[in-house]
Amino acid sequence: MTKKKLASQSAVIMTEMVLPNDTNTLNNLMGGKLMHWMDVVAAIAAQKHSNRIVVTASADSISFKHPIALGNVVTLKSQVTRAFNSSMEVFIEVWAEDIPANKKILTHRAFFTFVAVDQNGRPIEVPEVEPKTEEEVELYEGALRRRQLRLVLAKRMDPKDAVELKSIFNMDNPKES
Numbered sequence: 662m663t664k665k666k667l668a669s670q671s672a673v674i675m676t677e678m679v680l681p682n683d684t685n686t687l688n689n690l691m692g693g694k695l696m697h698w699m700d701v702v703a704a705i706a707a708q709k710h711s712n713r714i715v716v717t718a719s720a721d722s723i724s725f726k727h728p729i730a731l732g733n734v735v736t737l738k739s740q741v742t743r744a745f746n747s748s749m750e751v752f753i754e755v756w757a758e759d760i761p762a763n764k765k766i767l768t769h770r771a772f773f774t775f776v777a778v779d780q781n782g783r784p785i786e787v788p789e790v791e792p793k794t795e796e797e798v799e800l801y802e803g804a805l806r807r808r809q810l811r812l813v814l815a816k817r818m819d820p821k822d823a824v825e826l827k828s829i830f831n832m833d834n835p836k837e838s
């Protein structure tokens with residue numbers, strides 16, 4: 662297996678238009694439809710990194726601050742930030758564009774985790790990620806803390822073992838500032 666792959670090799674850009682069938686009664690994009698697009702764009706990035714079948718293991722909290730209107734063009738960008746054993750963290754950014762008004766805003770940033778599996782659905786090892794740009798390095802370094810947080814919340818990791826996570830809260834030295 663290839664030992665390492667560049668983070669940028671997994672990059673995906675997907676463009677959609679908000680059509681009447683995608684909207685709620687206020688003519689804004691349904692949250693579930695957006696999450697579907699996010700799942701698809703992130704799954705493609707995870708597949709590109711691993712060259713495997715992938716399944717969604719988790720989606721970190723997504724909040725809906727900016728409504729996306731009927732007729733807007735939605736651009737979703739995804740890229741694997743870091744791979745562990747069989748799992749990969751994928752970073753997703755969503756942009757909504759009103760082309761006639763010449764307005765484009767970043768509406769969402771989210772992290773999804775995918776697991777590469779074999780034909781029987783069993784987790785299988787994936788290549789490591791090699792970050793190059795400053796942003797890729799920052800995302801790579803933060804990925805370990807985010808992994809520990811989601812595994813603790815999923816009751817898959819004992820909080821005592823979440824060393825990187827504890828260090829940001831300074832939990833081992835509570836009296837120090």
Ligand SMILES: CC(C)(COP(=O)(O)OP(=O)(O)OC[C@H]1O[C@@H](n2cnc3c(N)ncnc32)[C@H](O)[C@@H]1OP(=O)(O)O)[C@@H](O)C(=O)NCCC(=O)NCCS
Pocket residue numbers: 716717718719744745746747748749774776778782783784811812815817
């Ligand atoms: C995800 C799945 C393959 C994990 O299988 P498992 O038997 O629990 O396997 P393991 O305990 O060996 O975990 C495998 C990897 O998944 C990761 N993982 C499992 N649950 C996770 C979660 N909630 N969040 C983040 N990562 C998770 C583990 O950390 C591990 O990562 P690593 O190999 O990089 O260390 C399995 O739970 C599954 O198939 N889930 C259904 C996936 C699916 O259908 N998704 C679509 C939703 S409808």
